[in-house]
Amino acid sequence: AVSRERVRDEFIKLTMTDFPMRGLTMMKETGLLQHVIPELERGIGVTQNQAHMYDVWEHNLRTLQHSADKGWPLHVRLSAIFHDISKPEARRMGPEKQWTFYGHEVLGARETKKILIDLKYPAKIMEKVTTLVRWHMFFSDTEQITLSAVRRMIANVGPENIWDLMEV
Numbered sequence: 001a002v003s004r005e006r007v008r009d010e011f012i013k014l015t016m017t018d019f020p021m022r023g024l025t026m027m028k029e030t031g032l033l034q035h036v037i038p039e040l041e042r043g044i045g046v047t048q049n050q051a052h053m054y055d056v057w058e059h060n061l062r063t064l065q066h067s068a069d070k071g072w073p074l075h076v077r078l079s080a081i082f083h084d085i086s087k088p089e090a091r092r093m094g095p096e097k098q099w100t101f102y103g104h105e106v107l108g109a110r111e112t113k114k115i116l117i118d119l120k121y122p123a124k125i126m127e128k129v130t131t132l133v134r135w136h137m138f139f140s141d142t143e144q145i146t147l148s149a150v151r152r153m154i155a156n157v158g159p160e161n162i163w164d165l166m167e168v
Helices: 004-015 020-030 038-043 056-069 074-082 104-118 123-140 147-157 162-167
Strands: none
Touching (some): 004 020, 004 074, 020 056, 038 056, 074 104, 074 162
């Protein structure tokens, strides 16, 4: 019987602590997370390819913790915890017997928007976070980025979001 706005406000407080990974782990262990953001639990036990040593759940938690360690703002921290939220749905075995996650960033942006709507986040935060989740794969291979690709990315995310995207 707790309002979603109150749940949101408490989730923000947890996300903005120095140790949000610890808080989310506690939420999972006590069964509270399934009532707040059950979508996060789908990553538990979902292994990734050789580029990741953790399952999706642990990877998302550690990404959030890293953003807290850097002191980054709320929208970057939310993007960090949600950036790979749809990897479980997108996971397929590739031809080289490696897991692939093609399109997880598009699915993740949609899922993130649903979660943020449910928790009644302001439109401005929702737009920024879903944009960062949608485009987070752009900087995954910095050795292959061309100047024209950077221009396209700035056009896609806006110059005001480009540094936040690099943090995610």
